[in-house]
Amino acid sequence: MKSQKGVSILDVAREANVSSATVSRVVNNINKVKPEVRQKVLDAIDALGYSPNHAARALVKQKTNCIGIIVNNLHDPFFHDLIKGFEMSAQQTKYAVMFCSVLGGDVASKEKYVKYLTNGVVDAVILYGSYLSDESVINYLKEIRNVDYVMIEDDVPFLACNKLLIDNLGGARQAVKYLIGKGHRDIAHICGNPNKKVTKERLDGYVDAMEKAGLEVKEQYVQCTSTDYRSGYACMNALLDLEQPPTAVFCSDDAIASFAIRAALDRGFRIPEDISVMGFDNQTILPDHYRGPEITSVSQPLYNIGMDSVRILSERLNSSEEMEPVRITYQTEIVEKESVGVCRRE
Amino acid sequence: MKSQKGVSILDVAREANVSSATVSRVVNNINKVKPEVRQKVLDAIDALGYSPNHAARALVKQKTNCIGIIVNNLHDPFFHDLIKGFEMSAQQTKYAVMFCSVLGGDVASKEKYVKYLTNGVVDAVILYGSYLSDESVINYLKEIRNVDYVMIEDDVPFLACNKLLIDNLGGARQAVKYLIGKGHRDIAHICGNPNKKVTKERLDGYVDAMEKAGLEVKEQYVQCTSTDYRSGYACMNALLDLEQPPTAVFCSDDAIASFAIRAALDRGFRIPEDISVMGFDNQTILPDHYRGPEITSVSQPLYNIGMDSVRILSERLNSSEEMEPVRITYQTEIVEKESVGVCRRE
DNA sequence: TTTTATATTGTAAACGTTTGCATATTCATA
DNA sequence: TATGAATATGCAAACGTTTACAATATAAAA
Numbered sequence: 172m173k174s175q176k177g178v179s180i181l182d183v184a185r186e187a188n189v190s191s192a193t194v195s196r197v198v199n200n201i202n203k204v205k206p207e208v209r210q211k212v213l214d215a216i217d218a219l220g221y222s223p224n225h226a227a228r229a230l231v232k233q234k235t236n237c238i239g240i241i242v243n244n245l246h247d248p249f250f251h252d253l254i255k256g257f258e259m260s261a262q263q264t265k266y267a268v269m270f271c272s273v274l275g276g277d278v279a280s281k282e283k284y285v286k287y288l289t290n291g292v293v294d295a296v297i298l299y300g301s302y303l304s305d306e307s308v309i310n311y312l313k314e315i316r317n318v319d320y321v322m323i324e325d326d327v328p329f330l331a332c333n334k335l336l337i338d339n340l341g342g343a344r345q346a347v348k349y350l351i352g353k354g355h356r357d358i359a360h361i362c363g364n365p366n367k368k369v370t371k372e373r374l375d376g377y378v379d380a381m382e383k384a385g386l387e388v389k390e391q392y393v394q395c396t397s398t399d400y401r402s403g404y405a406c407m408n409a410l411l412d413l414e415q416p417p418t419a420v421f422c423s424d425d426a427i428a429s430f431a432i433r434a435a436l437d438r439g440f441r442i443p444e445d446i447s448v449m450g451f452d453n454q455t456i457l458p459d460h461y462r463g464p465e466i467t468s469v470s471q472p473l474y475n476i477g478m479d480s481v482r483i484l485s486e487r488l489n490s491s492e493e494m495e496p497v498r499i500t501y502q503t504e505i506v507e508k509e510s511v512g513v514c515r516r517e
Numbered sequence: 518m519k520s521q522k523g524v525s526i527l528d529v530a531r532e533a534n535v536s537s538a539t540v541s542r543v544v545n546n547i548n549k550v551k552p553e554v555r556q557k558v559l560d561a562i563d564a565l566g567y568s569p570n571h572a573a574r575a576l577v578k579q580k581t582n583c584i585g586i587i588v589n590n591l592h593d594p595f596f597h598d599l600i601k602g603f604e605m606s607a608q609q610t611k612y613a614v615m616f617c618s619v620l621g622g623d624v625a626s627k628e629k630y631v632k633y634l635t636n637g638v639v640d641a642v643i644l645y646g647s648y649l650s651d652e653s654v655i656n657y658l659k660e661i662r663n664v665d666y667v668m669i670e671d672d673v674p675f676l677a678c679n680k681l682l683i684d685n686l687g688g689a690r691q692a693v694k695y696l697i698g699k700g701h702r703d704i705a706h707i708c709g710n711p712n713k714k715v716t717k718e719r720l721d722g723y724v725d726a727m728e729k730a731g732l733e734v735k736e737q738y739v740q741c742t743s744t745d746y747r748s749g750y751a752c753m754n755a756l757l758d759l760e761q762p763p764t765a766v767f768c769s770d771d772a773i774a775s776f777a778i779r780a781a782l783d784r785g786f787r788i789p790e791d792i793s794v795m796g797f798d799n800q801t802i803l804p805d806h807y808r809g810p811e812i813t814s815v816s817q818p819l820y821n822i823g824m825d826s827v828r829i830l831s832e833r834l835n836s837s838e839e840m841e842p843v844r845i846t847y848q849t850e851i852v853e854k855e856s857v858g859v860c861r862r863e
Numbered sequence: 864t865t866t867t868a869t870a871t872t873g874t875a876a877a878c879g880t881t882t883g884c885a886t887a888t889t890c891a892t893a
Numbered sequence: 894t895a896t897g898a899a900t901a902t903g904c905a906a907a908c909g910t911t912t913a914c915a916a917t918a919t920a921a922a923a
Contacts, residue, residue, distance in 0.1 A: 229572035246604065261618070
């Protein structure tokens with residue numbers, strides 16, 4: 172199958188006429204070794220092409236110097252900024268950072284990766300997203316005490332771990348307020364899969380902001396997509412079919428917004444002159460079919476969250492004392508682009 | 518730092534009143550164990566929450582059941598399809614598949630990952646792209662015989678490993694022939710960073726197809742970008758400034774094409790009525806600034822390449838006999854979209 | 864019932880490191 | 894030169910598994 176090289180520390184020791192302990196000290200830069208001996212060892216290492224075996228090290232030191240990240244659908248452009256954040260702080264840490272991707276909702280491979288990683292493969296795991304709120308996985312994680320972990324964007328109440336959360340409620344409120352500020356009163360909401368926590372929170376934010384502003388939340392102004400964001404198209408059509416269509420539509424996310432805008436454009440509406448559309452996520456990359464205006468959106472600091480999660484774990488792994496889990500809620504920010512205009516209805 | 522659970526196979530053995538060997542046999546499904554004993558062990562495992570330590574296993578078995586993938590800039594939308602391919606076949610293999618990302622041209626972290634992975638962390642590595650043609654890395658890889666690996670899109674001649682290549686030359690020829698087929702004669706080329714092999718090959722393909730068709734390759738019709746694909750904008754402007762501008766432009770890749778198109782549009786040209794533009798890569802995701810037509814392009818089967826690379830390594834790792842490295846060249850395919858039209862020049 | 868073959872279990876070595884402790888070497892000091 | 898302190902090195906146990914091999918229990922055959 173493969174021709175093992177199999178140069179071990181003992182081979183080096185023999186070659187250099189020292190003990191394996193000395194070699195180990197040279198390799199690990201423990202400076203209790205005489206310069207000429209160190210050189211002899213270094214030469215032997217070079218001559219034999221030795222490099223220390225990871226598994227053996229991990230076994231004796233009980234750590235791997237590796238951090239694992241689990242997301243679903245790593246290929247999703249949504250992760251663009253998050254990955255950039257991970258990459259950036261990976262560069263700055265001594266830990267090797269590795270990504271695992273779970274396709275779609277595949278529970279089996281999700282469990283496979285969670286169990287695999289948390290079992291001595293890495294020192295810490297970063298989990299993105301509510302797709303992980305599976306009973307089985309959560310129960311498993313509760314038991315895990317041999318790795319540190321960070322959950323991003325998912326707040327499982329009874330799980331005592333580091334949590335980096337996004338203020339979805341606040342973000343949705345911001346969005347609606349912004350639309351109101353542009354003079355809109357008839358504001359609809361296209362809501363993503365309502366079983367997902369994120370989506371639910373954004374819906375709540377919409378409702379809350381409307382009520383606080385004394386605006387009625389008309390039932391037919393809230394359209395829910397199926398699990399697929401493509402149905403944003405159908406939702407927008409439903410809104411435009413109303414006798415009094417909204418003048419602005421706030422969508423759960425930009426992917427939905429892109430399809431909603433497409434629907435409006437296909438019916439001859441102009442964006443934002445005839446109808447304003449607002450998204451969430453500030454996703455800078457959209458499917459290539461998209462030809463609408465750039466989407467005014469609520470931006471989450473994914474880049475920072477990616478950076479922070481690696482940094483936080485790094486710090487915790489290096490600290491000698493037990494640390495309380497952190498819990499950070501990140502605020503969102505409106506990014507004004509082209510898809511929202513001033514309300515023209517009287 | 519962290520409260521170790523530390524349940525070992527010995528704890529289970531004690532709890533179940535058997536030897537560690539028996540526990541091991543149960544865990545690994547070696548069916549030489551009596552049903553009632555098996556159950557006793559299973560109960561003990563459950564009671565103690567045992568799961569086998571990865572490092573210890575890896576150490577004794579000399580394998581990790583893991584495949585590592587190294588790419589630069591994992592966040593780059595270019596990798597969309599490739600990642601999808603990896604994900605898909607990851608799902609189908611028993612191997613855990615993990616991604617490592619190297620930011621930009623950071624040689625230090627590139628080396629870090631290559632050395633880290635090839636040293637008992639994984640059983641096999643997949644390397645994407647010519648960014649790895651660093652002397653130091655290549656020399657290192659030559660020495661490595663304890664992992665299998667696949668190189669995608671980079672053919673280092675004296676490196677005997679599995680290679681999955683793309684016929685860039687042929688793809689470029691296809692593209693130019695296609696443009697000629699549309700009646701174009703004045704065909705320019707915007708060439709990416711000419712130090713990169715890929716780009717060089719595509720340039721060669723362009724020249725070759727032009728010559729074979731008896732068309733002159735005018736020097737000013739070949740524009741090279743700097744290292745940044747954004748300079749496709751400037752290149753297009755240079756072409757449009759010529760007294761006889763081309764009627765069609767073939768670009769090294771879609772990212773460049775998107776900027777070239779932008780430049781043409783900004784000067785009031787219509788695509789494809791006034792000038793045709795063709796790309797390479799069939800990148801379905803483009804930066805959100807892009808508002809041009811969908812780009813007619815040469816598509817590489819990245820999804821298949823992703824799938825194949827994992828599959829090939831899986832097979833090789835499981836085979837007991839030594840296998841010759843494979844070398845596959847993938848053919849490209851024209852994807853007709855909106856950016857190329859029939860030539861209107863007399 | 865005894866013998867033999869077979870199925871099940873246990874013992875202990877090995878995997879390749881690190882590291883506490885013991886020993887050996889060096890060096891400065893008296 | 895002898896002494897002690899400081900420095901450098903080696904020995905061997907430990908990390909948690911797997912797996913040949915040995916030992917035992919069980920079943921089948923005589």
